[in-house]
Amino acid sequence: MKIHLVLVTILALTFGAASVAPSFAMDSGGTSDTNPKPKCKKNEVVKNGKCKPKNPGVLPDEDLYQQGRNLALSGEYDWAIGVLELVSNKQDPRVLNYIGYSHRKAGRFDEAFRYYHKALEIDPNFVLAREYLGEGYVAAGRVDLAKVQLNEIASRCGTTCEEYQELAEHIETGVN
Structure with a gap:
């Protein structure tokens, strides 16, 4: 808080x-x-x-x-x-990302994934959307897919950027 x-x-x-x-x-x-x-x-x-x-x-x-x-x-x-x-602007990836985030946190994973994927179609380098998508995969029990997003983040901003660190921690702890 x-x-x-x-x-x-x-x-x-x-x-x-x-x-x-x-x-x-x-x-x-x-x-x-x-x-x-x-x-x-x-x-x-x-x-x-x-x-x-x-x-x-x-x-x-x-x-x-x-x-x-x-x-x-x-x-x-x-x-x-x-x-x-x-x-x-229905194509703003930031907006799509937070709609996805809201659906994910409310437990509506399929809907969340749809919005994250839309955001990433528009901006494949949007590492925050990749982090949140990976966190959703962790919450849905798909750690394998979360690791794919972790690798995508690493290729875009390295392993020291905040998004990589956050998703790596979620994968390690299994916490959404």
């Missing part, structure tokens, strides 16, 4: 808080900021610091991508998919 909060902070400073993630607020039970609760409803996105209905064109693609990505990384998988599906 700390890594997620650091990423949100970095993105907020880079892109502006309203374009990065859903607005978060404390619940009335005194929850700390390490356990934020979304203020917006699941059928909404943040625009100019306010919750707005999810509609095509409500935000630029980059803002929708950032919000969807952050929702996915915070465990709001179905909400993330709904936001990411609003992106008008």
Whole structure:
């Protein structure tokens, strides 16, 4: 959770808080900021610091991508998919990757694999998609296919890049 909060902070400073993630607020039970609760409803996105209905064109693609990505990384998988599906560029491999990530984390492996493969058809060098695809294969019990992705990552960025290290650890521990 700390890594997620650091990423949100970095993105907020880079892109502006309203374009990065859903607005978060404390619940009335005194929850700390390490356990934020979304203020917006699941059928909404943040625009100019306010919750707005999810509609095509409500935000630029980059803002929708950032919000969807952050929702996915915070465990709001179905909400993330709904936001990411609003992106008008249906061929953005980053968007396809996080739709795949959300399906994988929600346990829908076949759907996840479909999105990862689409992302990799567009950009075969997208090593993050290869890492996540490999993690999905580990979770589905297909370590052999995960190792294929590990080798593909090694050929693109070496064995010291973060994506290689992460997937190697998942293969070794068997953890999704």
